[in-house]
Amino acid sequence: MQKITTFLWFDGQAEEAMNHYISIFKNSKVLSVTRWPKGHPQEGQVLVASFELDGVQFQVLNGGPQYKFTEAMSLSIDCKTQEEVDHFWARLTEGGGEPGRCSWLKDKFGVSWQVVPEQLPRLLQDPDREKAGRVMGAMMQMGKIEIDKLEAAAKG
Known part of the structure; x- marks a missing residue:
């Protein structure tokens, strides 16, 4: 339970x-x-x-x-692959959902979601803070997260 x-x-x-x-x-x-x-x-x-x-x-x-959803609460989806990210992003934004920035979106009902590949937190927590900073900079330019661009930023 x-x-x-x-x-x-x-x-x-x-x-x-x-x-x-x-x-x-x-x-x-x-x-x-x-x-x-x-x-x-x-x-x-x-x-x-x-x-x-x-x-x-x-x-x-x-x-x-009486009550509406806000971005103050979101549901986060952990994804292993870009295919998973693409699937959840497409399905949750279909029919009137709104893509947001940095992995966030709002579905057609107003519920906020984060579609997060497992690589993102790992790269952001890298002990090499310059590397992590490059990843953060790349993420800040994205709506839907693109794993290959995160990894390219990490490599410099």
């Missing part, structure tokens, strides 16, 4: 968001769905639902328009 679960508040888009995320991540599934009861103005829509993305549990709520 997972001790801490991310809970995402939507305004009528909870089920669409959950299904979209499940379609992007392998080993993902719906765990439970509770719908608004008969007679409620949102009858039949998801009230709350639980799901897993690659084994990590999340919950969604159709709570109304």
